[in-house]
Amino acid sequence: MSQPGGLPDGLVVVVKQDCATCRLVEPVLAQLAGGADVPVTVYTQDDPAFPASVEHLDDTELEVSWRHDIETVPTVIRVVDGREVERTVGWLRPEWERVTGVDGLGPELPEHRPGCGSLSVDPDLVDGLRVKFEGSSLHSRRVSLASQEDEFEALFMRGWSDGLPLVPPTEERVLRMLGGTTRDPQDVVAVVPPDLVETTVEKVAIAAVMAGCLPEYLPWVITALEAVCTDEFNMHGVLATTMPVGPVIVCSGPGTEAIGMNSRGNALGQGNRANLTIGRALQLVVRNVGGGRPGGVDRAALGNPGKLSFCFAERPGSPFGTLAEHRGLAPGTDALTVFAGEGPRSIVDQKSRTADELAWSLASCLRTVHHPKLVQGFDAILVICPEHASRFADAGWGYDRIVAELRDRLEIDTAELVVGAGGNAEGLPAGAGGGRINKFAPDGLMLAYAGGDAGLFSAVIGGWVNGSVGARPVTRAVIP
Known part of the structure; x- marks a missing residue:
């Protein structure tokens, strides 16, 4: 079960294709999907086709990442009764095993790799996301321009x-x-x-x-x-x-x-x-x-x-x-x-x-x-x-x-x-x-x-x- 605007119960993993560590752990996501004792939900920030080996949800609008303070990908979150219990970021085998409750993850992978910056904290995107998902805190009068109006000439x-x-x-x-x-x-x-x-x-x-x-x-x-x-x-x-x-x-x-x-x-x-x-x-x-x-x-x-x-x-x-x-x-x-x-x-x-x-x-x-x-x-x-x-x-x-x-x-x-x-x-x-x-x-x-x-x-x-x-x-x- 999940609360409105919340994350689904179970394990939630946020990734992006443009991240070497996320691509590295794709086999682990497949392993979790077949071996975890709770549901596994994967969100992708950039490429809707990634990861191809696991069913996943599209977060290219970055609303999930924004609302749940995803700063690094991959991020793994355990959710119980609609509430986050704990999370880990990047790839560190012992931490992933502790948070997911699944042993023997990614035996062929190196034990540790740092993650990448989440798109939801990208300096070029963050202010637009704040306006989009939180609404503007600005008090000044808005000026609307016609669709064909040149903003500089305006x-x-x-x-x-x-x-x-x-x-x-x-x-x-x-x-x-x-x-x-x-x-x-x-x-x-x-x-x-x-x-x-x-x-x-x-x-x-x-x-x-x-x-x-x-x-x-x-x-x-x-x-x-x-x-x-x-x-x-x-x-x-x-x-x-x-x-x-x-x-x-x-x-x-x-x-x-x-x-x-x-x-x-x-x-x-x-x-x-x-x-x-x-x-x-x-x-x-x-x-x-x-x-x-x-x-x-x-x-x-x-x-x-x-x-x-x-x-x-x-x-x-x-x-x-x-x-x-x-x-x-x-x-x-x-x-x-x-x-x-x-x-x-x-x-x-x-x-x-x-x-x-x-x-x-x-x-x-x-x-x-x-x-x-x-x-x-x-x-x-x-x-x-x-x-x-x-x-x-x-x-x-x-x-x-x-x-x-x-x-x-x-x-x-x-x-x-x-x-x-x-x-x-x-x-x-x-x-x-x-x-x-x-x-x-x-x-x-x-x-x-x-x-x-x-x-x-x-x-x-x-x-x-x-x-x-x-x-x-x-x-x-x-x-x-």
């Missing part, structure tokens, strides 16, 4: 795309994505501007699927969203400004390498899945959940390509530490800093051989951020390449020393900055007080370390208006 037509093709967020893909975090899918991550919509982990996972993320990227996307949806970062203002800025995500910690982020050659460019899709997923949440779309609240006059995604990792082994460490987190912490910035601008210096020379050279370039005569109102991140960083390391300059030396060289006579000076109408109000003023606010110049081994090219990322009227950088530890 995402464009519905206005969900950032201009590039999206991965269709099927239930299977979203469930797989949610496996990348320990957080409950219905936890609220943030209230997303500009429409101030409560956004759950599930919604972020959908955006991550659409962006092309792997599940292990999801905690980084969640953390980035939490960081930009703060009063300090002011995401609504970042969207609404006509300046060409957007979230820049600077990541650090051992987790960046674990998920395959690029911090070396072309770190700020294309070609790395983690870098590009983490930043893209954040932007898709802001676009599709928060309503921050170009032509709507997003009023950028020009924009910049980084508004698709601007995310990179700091290179391990920095001679001056990471940005997150400087902003208060412990060394070795997986962390990110979000900064409202424009696209990177290259700084070329191939002749400086000392830290002092390089500091003067970098300061000259930093003075031009946004405009040579605009001071204190905009922050910047200086991304220092390894060859330039070695100049500072050789001189024993750490993070604070580098920033201090740069700031010393960025003290500017106000007479050079007032309106009309140099024939330039931009600048401080006429009659501004005498003396000197620094290009950046006291905490407005930040450092990051990235880039390839060769190449004397650093970069500066200019920011949006700083302080209470603009955006402040936000640093967060990444929680799985």
